[in-house]
Amino acid sequence: MSTENIVIIGASFAGLGAAHYALKHVVPQLPKKGGKNYTVTLINPSKDFYWRIAGPRAAVSKTLMPESKYIFPIAPGFKSYPKGSFNFVQGTATHIDSAARTVSVTTAAGEHTQIPYAALVLATGISTPSPLFTQTTDAAGLSATYDSFQKVLPTAKTIIIGGAGPVGVEVGGEIAEFLNGKPGWFQSKPKNQKAKVIIVSAEKKMLPILRESISKKAEKFLKRIGGEVIYNTKVVAATQEGRDIFGPTKVVLSNGKTLNADIYIDATGGRPQTSFIPAAWLDQRNKINCNTKTLRVDVAGPRVYVVGDAGSYTRGGVIDMANAIPVALTNLKIDLTSQITGRAPTQERHYTADNSESQILPIGPSKGVGAFGGWSLPSFMIKMIKGKDYMSKQMALPTVEGKQWAKEGKWKPQPVAAFTEKVGFSSG
Numbered sequence: 001m002s003t004e005n006i007v008i009i010g011a012s013f014a015g016l017g018a019a020h021y022a023l024k025h026v027v028p029q030l031p032k033k034g035g036k037n038y039t040v041t042l043i044n045p046s047k048d049f050y051w052r053i054a055g056p057r058a059a060v061s062k063t064l065m066p067e068s069k070y071i072f073p074i075a076p077g078f079k080s081y082p083k084g085s086f087n088f089v090q091g092t093a094t095h096i097d098s099a100a101r102t103v104s105v106t107t108a109a110g111e112h113t114q115i116p117y118a119a120l121v122l123a124t125g126i127s128t129p130s131p132l133f134t135q136t137t138d139a140a141g142l143s144a145t146y147d148s149f150q151k152v153l154p155t156a157k158t159i160i161i162g163g164a165g166p167v168g169v170e171v172g173g174e175i176a177e178f179l180n181g182k183p184g185w186f187q188s189k190p191k192n193q194k195a196k197v198i199i200v201s202a203e204k205k206m207l208p209i210l211r212e213s214i215s216k217k218a219e220k221f222l223k224r225i226g227g228e229v230i231y232n233t234k235v236v237a238a239t240q241e242g243r244d245i246f247g248p249t250k251v252v253l254s255n256g257k258t259l260n261a262d263i264y265i266d267a268t269g270g271r272p273q274t275s276f277i278p279a280a281w282l283d284q285r286n287k288i289n290c291n292t293k294t295l296r297v298d299v300a301g302p303r304v305y306v307v308g309d310a311g312s313y314t315r316g317g318v319i320d321m322a323n324a325i326p327v328a329l330t331n332l333k334i335d336l337t338s339q340i341t342g343r344a345p346t347q348e349r350h351y352t353a354d355n356s357e358s359q360i361l362p363i364g365p366s367k368g369v370g371a372f373g374g375w376s377l378p379s380f381m382i383k384m385i386k387g388k389d390y391m392s393k394q395m396a397l398p399t400v401e402g403k404q405w406a407k408e409g410k411w412k413p414q415p416v417a418a419f420t421e422k423v424g425f426s427s428g
């Protein structure tokens with residue numbers, strides 16, 4: 001009996017979800033024909049999952065957000081599956097050969113290896129321009145970054161944040177409340193302001209996916225803890241003056257002004273981690289170009305899929321994965337089944353983006369703004385849901401353990417015509 005791999009690159013929100021879904025709902029349902037076993041091989045540079053959602057508070061204080069709330073070992077999350085069905089490779093994928101169907105990997109121990117795939121799921125996500133929100137190599141590296149930041153933060157007087165998306169606003173709120181204290185009931189600014197936190201917004205409002213009145217409310221909460229916002233302006237250059245990774249920086253703005261920051265944080269959005277992926281598979285933003293219905297990477301040949309923020313199909317975020325992962329993995333099952341049986345697939349599962357106004361964000365531990373499904377939510381509710389610990393207690397460990405994927409979920413089969421017309425059927 002030979003063993004074939006369902007290879008998943010990246011073990012964060014998307015990759016963990018894909019691995020659990022494959023182990024629960026794909027591998028057990030594949031036809032027992034052709035004398036093959038299937039194993040799920042998950043590749044990731046770190047052996048630990050980073051609950052990135054807590055990044056804005058984790059960056060600011062290890063007391064307010066201890067590591068135990070945002071770093072979780074991956075292996076124990078998979079111990080319930082049958083022996084031999086799951087394999088974790090601590091390493092970095094460096095190359096994909098779509099003709100030979102192999103992934104080249106440099107392991108954490110420095111060895112080079114090639115892993116063949118019967119099906120491949122790309123889940124390499126995004127890195128952030130600031131090192132505060134990405135686990136580049138391992139948990140120790142991230143912890144050292146936080147130590148460096150937390151050493152200089154308490155004495156910083158001017159903190160500038162480039163970018164007014166949710167990450168910029170959340171980290172701005174955390175820093176402002178950490179340095180200036182809790183907002184008073186009737187105060188419009190802090191009693192003893194020690195530091196100024198300036199958020200630079202490229203648009204006329206913050207928080208692109210939320211309505212303007214919510215952005216205004218966020219600004220009001222920020223002001224109460226020493227935050228301010230500059231609108232319609234971009235950071236055009238940020239030049240660090242010292243050698244430390246966080247320190248005095250000259251920040252040049254598109255309005256012609258130059259500001260001196262004790263710390264500058266670049267929160268201008270994620271960059272797809274796709275440099276090792278064949279260029280022909282990428283779009284102009286370096287995202288992995290996929291069929292936005294099936295999440296197949298059609299140009300990559302048979303049985304290659306993308307899930308998570310690296311994919312061209314999504315505006316990003318964790319909520320969307322509930323829609324995407326079952327689609328990609330169901331189509332993977334359909335395609336593998338077809339390869340095993342030699343019969344062309346007749347149906348496939350389709351993804352529909354949920355682009356509703358859904359986003360919640362704490363503004364420091366005390367306040368928050370947001371909406372869900374188009375309904376604006378009150379501050380106390382955001383504080384309750386996310387403000388306490390950035391949802392670590394309810395959701396971080398269950399993410400590693402794949403609790404969300406216990407059920408396969410209902411879906412409406414779609415005729416496979418769109419796929420066959422576009423690329424032609426290949427059981428490869």
Ligand SMILES: Cc1cc2nc3c(=O)[nH]c(=O)nc-3n(C[C@H](O)[C@H](O)[C@H](O)COP(=O)(O)OP(=O)(O)OC[C@H]3O[C@@H](n4cnc5c(N)ncnc54)[C@H](O)[C@@H]3O)c2cc1C
Pocket residue numbers: 009010011012013014015043044045046052053054055056091092093094123124125126127128133135136167273276307308309310316317318319
């Ligand atoms: C500070 C911050 C707060 C956020 N808060 C929220 C929130 O509250 N709600 C929400 O919905 N979204 C939030 N987001 C967005 C959310 O974090 C992303 O949507 C999510 O991380 C995307 O998950 P992913 O698995 O696609 O990719 P990532 O989380 O980026 O993970 C990609 C994984 O792939 C690995 N990888 C990359 N390249 C390789 C390679 N060559 N070989 C092997 N492995 C590789 C990486 O090491 C990583 O483990 C936040 C983002 C940030 C930065």
